[in-house]
Amino acid sequence: MIKRIRDYGKKEPSRDAHKIYVVCEGSEDEKNYFSFFEGLSSNLNVITIPSEEGRTDPLQLMARAKVLFDEETGRYSLDYKQGDRVWFVVDTDTWEDEGKIAPLRAFCEEMNEGIPVKLDEVKQYNSWNVAQSNPAFEIWLYYHFYDKAPVADDVAKYASFKAFVNHSINGGFNYEKDPVRLKVAIDNAQGLFNRTEGSLVDLYSTEVYLLGQEIDGFVSEELEKLYNKLR
DSSP, X not given: OOOHHHXXXXXXXXXXXXXXXXXXXXXXXXHHHHHTTTTSOTTEEEEEEOOOTXXXXXXXXXXXXXXXXXXXXXXXXXXXXXXXXXXXXXXXXXXTTTTOSHHXXXXXXXXXXXXXXXXXXXXXXXXXXXXXXXXXXHHHHHTTTOSSOOOHHHHTTSSSHHHHHHHHSTTXXXXXXXXXXXXXXXHHHHHTOOEETTTXXXXXXXXXHHHHHHHHHHHHHHHHHHHHHHO
């Protein structure tokens, strides 16, 4: 089994490292997953911000981000010259029907429109983003191993979608080594992605591949070394 930190040693992010802030619903799975990429490259700084005290509602995540990224009092800051980004990683769950994802997307659009563009070297880009998974984040983990969408009848045999995914992956998803399959997951998730009726992400689709593409742009060489070591 690969122990990434033991085998490769963490790299301290450079002063000008690109920052990706991952604001997520979960306090464990998402954090365990994205923490794998922390320190893989000195040019990338991945900061995972898990939910607190069960506040997983997308609107609560939005409210927390407003506090954390407040320009005067916030804990975190964004350097638009460096292309820093914030990604809200959310499940469809019941949030879509309750109308709690659309306001989050609208908030990101509003924040993006406010990116300063006064200096020539500052480009307008989408710094604030939503990566929605339907029904849950685990569909992203599933696509690290499968290039076809789950069969609904098979999913129905389990108490939860998470249980289905854990059973589908031999031994369950291993956060110490399985994220090296990032490119596989990107290809599978992108190829199977569907969206209908505006912002709705179809069942067994996930936008996390977009975040994966951004991460891969900085760590592809290290991931290839680790992937070859697995083989």
